[in-house]
Amino acid sequence: MYVAKCKQGESFSEGKIIPYGDISISPCSGILKYGQGLFEGLKAHRTEDGRITLFRPDQNALRMQTGADRLCMIPPSVEQFVEAVKQTVPPPGEGALYIRPLLIGSGAVLGMASAPEYTFLIYVSPVGNYHKASSGLNLKVDHKYRRAHTGGAGGVKSCTNYSPVLKSLLEAKSLGFSDVLFLDAATGRNIEELCTCNIFIVKGNIVSTPPTLGTILPGITRKSISELARDFGYEVQERDVSVEELLEAEEVFCTGTAMVVKAVETVTFHDKKIKYMTGEGAMSTKLHLMLTNIQMGVVEDTKGWIVEMDGLLK
Ligand SMILES: *Cc1c(COP(=O)(O)O)cnc(C)c1O
Numbered sequence: 001m002y003v004a005k006c007k008q009g010e011s012f013s014e015g016k017i018i019p020y021g022d023i024s025i026s027p028c029s030g031i032l033k034y035g036q037g038l039f040e041g042l043k044a045h046r047t048e049d050g051r052i053t054l055f056r057p058d059q060n061a062l063r064m065q066t067g068a069d070r071l072c073m074i075p076p077s078v079e080q081f082v083e084a085v086k087q088t089v090p091p092p093g094e095g096a097l098y099i100r101p102l103l104i105g106s107g108a109v110l111g112m113a114s115a116p117e118y119t120f121l122i123y124v125s126p127v128g129n130y131h132k133a134s135s136g137l138n139l140k141v142d143h144k145y146r147r148a149h150t151g152g153a154g155g156v157k158s159c160t161n162y163s164p165v166l167k168s169l170l171e172a173k174s175l176g177f178s179d180v181l182f183l184d185a186a187t188g189r190n191i192e193e194l195c196t197c198n199i200f201i202v203k204g205n206i207v208s209t210p211p212t213l214g215t216i217l218p219g220i221t222r223k224s225i226s227e228l229a230r231d232f233g234y235e236v237q238e239r240d241v242s243v244e245e246l247l248e249a250e251e252v253f254c255t256g257t258a259m260v261v262k263a264v265e266t267v268t269f270h271d272k273k274i275k276y277m278t279g280e281g282a283m284s285t286k287l288h289l290m291l292t293n294i295q296m297g298v299v300e301d302t303k304g305w306i307v308e309m310d311g312l313l314k
Helices: 030-034 057-070 078-087 163-174 220-231 243-248 283-295
Strands: 002-007 037-039 042-046 052-055 096-105 117-127 137-141 179-181 198-203 206-209 235-238 251-256 260-269 272-275 306-308
Touching (some): 002 078, 057 096, 057 220, 198 220, 220 251
Antiparallel strands (some): 002 117, 042 052, 042 096, 096 117
16 A cells, blocks of 8 residues: 655655555544545556556546545645556556545544644555446435535545445345435435435436535546537536436436446335336446446547556556
């Protein structure tokens, strides 16, 4: 893993690669006391012709900066972030490598304050092919819990984002669902996102996804898929999407780094269960293929999304 530290008011020192292992931290640290921490997630791929590439790592770096500002932390620069990520990728192997950058308030805090020291750490783990592992998602609309509130921190990748949704997810899984779909906290009328991924609905030539105005995590996959959908000739609308529209959609799919694009097979709203188009003819299948082809170097990257590893490993 890669580790770098930074004192309050300074900037991150050059980090170093150390063996993966436990870290020692003050019981009084910002992360443990106040949840002052952010995480990121991205993938490295081995392309068909043997190159190793990263998918839009600058976007993860920028998102960490936005989150750091929101949680009063010091972030690494975009250059340091991307360089650090590159250092964590081992020699070519099979499958993708999942990269998890963390930024935590590691210094001890007594009163309600921002930590006096920050740790920027990256660890990695090989991952299998999420897409092939199962068929479409079966979602349950959550009527009990809310994921994010206007003015809150649901729009940044805060370490505190997942523990509050775990109960909802486990309850849904025990009922046989694959994930939950959260509604907006203000009205409970519009759809927002799942526990860890964004959502799109398709009707005719129009693809709609809720806007990222602070209660929805701005997914890099979401942004990339919106662009690819436009390239395919669809009209992409970022706007409030009501539950009614969701129930009347022809197709629904989710996006995130781990799954890339995944079709939603069913949505259960109270006792109503709606079935959507999945499989060969579905737009999600087309988009998944296009994005993974770009990531794997099968299709030329005309957008500057792919960051090459070769030549950077000293
Ligand atoms: C990370 C995350 C996503 C997906 O973001 P990507 O950049 O596409 O991986 C969506 N929703 C939440 C809540 C997340 O934490």
